[in-house]
Amino acid sequence: DLQNGKFLDNGGSGYILKPHFLRESKSYFNPSNIKEGMPITLTIRLISGIQLPLTHSSSNKGDSLVIIEVFGVPNDQMKQQTRVIKKNAFSPRWNETFTFIIHVPELALIRFVVEGQGLIAGNEFLGQYTLPLLCMNKASEMCLGNRSS
Numbered sequence: 276d277l278q279n280g281k282f283l284d285n286g287g288s289g290y291i292l293k294p295h296f297l298r299e300s301k302s303y304f305n306p307s308n309i310k311e312g313m314p315i316t317l318t319i320r321l322i323s324g325i326q327l328p329l330t331h332s333s334s335n336k337g338d339s340l341v342i343i344e345v346f347g348v349p350n351d352q353m354k355q356q357t358r359v360i361k362k363n364a365f366s367p368r369w370n371e372t373f374t375f376i377i378h379v380p381e382l383a384l385i386r387f388v389v390e391g392q393g394l395i396a397g398n399e400f401l402g403q404y405t406l407p408l409l410c411m412n413k414a415s416e417m418c419l420g421n422r423s424s
Contacts, residue, residue, distance in 0.1 A: 277346060280384050280405025294381035306348040309378045317375045317385075317408065319343060321357060323368040327389060328401050337364030338392040339401065345375050345408075347383035359392050383408035 285291055296304050321341055329337045342356040353375060360367035377383050386405040390398040 276403050276405045277384055277386065280386065281407060284407050284410045296381075306379070306382075309348060309350055312378065314376050314378045315380050317345075317377055317411075319373045319375075319385075321369050321371050321373065323366060323370070324389065325366055327364040327367065327391075329364055329391070338362065339364055339367050340390055340392060340398070341369065342388040342390065343373055343375075344386040344388065345377065345383055346386060346405075347377070347408075348379045350378050351375075351383050364391070377408060380408045385411065 279287075282289065282291065292298075296302055321343070324339065324341070327337060327339050338359050338361050340357050340359045342354060344354045345351050355373045355375075357369040357371050360369065384405055385408055386403060388403045389401040391401050393399050
């Protein structure tokens with residue numbers, strides 16, 4: 276899913292041009308030691324879901340949560356999750372806001388993972404969606420098109 280998400284910005288053509296700072300012949304970019312550039316603040320408001328699939332361990336109502344992950348340079352990698360919405364897989368409503376500080380937005384991917392909470396075997400994967408951070412501001416079908424899990 277991370278690979279598919281990375282190529283959303285170019286329509287899935289299989290080719291992405293490296294960011295300018297990685298193409299320069301005298302680049303001293305070190306992903307473990309970011310010194311230059313201004314970090315950006317990403318704020319995500321996760322409102323709700325609709326018709327989530329039921330987990331195998333649930334009877335007719337599901338308990339669901341969403342995990343938001345940032346993939347990129349080591350300083351940017353982080354994970355936050357919503358509270359669990361009990362017994363409402365049809366229309367869970369989280370209405371939660373998350374804030375992330377991103378130091379290298381050109382390399383950052385944002386991944387949304389939906390899980391059903393399980394009591395015995397842990398959480399069960401229900402679906403995911405990944406997209407490049409810089410693709411989030413675009414209003415094109417290429418970046419925001421529908422994908423299945």
